[in-house]
Amino acid sequence: MLRKPLSSDLIIGSDGRGRPAWAAQDSLLREYYDHEWGMPIRDEQGLFERISLEAFQSGLSWSIILRKRENFRAAFAQFHPDKVAEFGEEDIASLLENPGIVRNRRKILATINNAQATQRLREKGGLVELVWSFKPSHTPQPRSLAEIPTQSAESLALSKALKREGFSFVGPTTMFALMEAIGMVDTHLIGSHRRGSSGIWTS
Template sequence: MGNARDRRVGNDERISLEAFQAGLSWATILRKRPAFRVAFDGFDPERVAAYGEADIARLMTDTGIVRNKAKIHAAITNAKATIRLRDRGGIVDFVWSFQPAKTPAPRTFAEIPTTSPESLALSKALRKAGFAFVGPTTMYALMEAIGIIDTHLLGSHRRGSSGVWIA
């Protein structure tokens, strides 16, 4: 992504989509991603933070997205919290401050963790900052998605592909 505004929008999108994915398959969310982007104004935090009851009603009738009222409310809540975090360096720096000193090194799929002390700490810190639907498992998935951790199997051609961790 290009400029700072684009990075902010991208991170708000990631947190929102992680929340919508909770309890569902990623394939479902990825299929619906273009519709989510349209429905949520490109996940622009200022726009989403200003959503009211009419917007919630519109979203609840949009068959292109996951129509879960609690998750829709969480997206709005999280947009507001994202804006507030700008006074503390922004969502990008905040999330990356929870990068562990080392990444998992799974040899088998059974060894891939679903949480970590860092994802638990990030979850707690985000909740304290006013975020919703940011449990430790959801935050671990976010950490995987943005490269803070690398859970690709040792020996996999994808290991180290984020450029953050060297195999």
């Protein structure tokens, strides 16, 4: 008999592991939740990719972005900042005709702009150092999805810091989603088999 989950928002799968509903039904989302979401990213290219994808996700479902991720990687030179920073009008026109990605001109331009901002930031310690400097002193301990915040004082401060450095599409809600995705905060529900898996937070 399957045990009762600690939260009504957790679903205990056939493997006996607790996951939130959004990660329990779809195999792609479950794979992402089980192996990627909430794990630390501390390299510039990886972090630039996550910032870019979070920007494209704004106003959309993450599942849409996840299903198109390989297309995004191919279209944006594997999110190598130096290569994306060189994109010109022909590249932009090609991206706007690419059905494999989200064809939003403002988000495409923001990605190119953010690549250029990432380059400039190297003179001040780099993107990784800046982002991780906003790691909070504690993390949420949600027992339900309703207890998970959508932004925090740190995500607001990070948003302002990135905007000062010339980044765009980096609002506080988007930055909190980034912090969740890269393990800066642990918003896995209490009782989830992924709680504490980042190695950064122990509870």
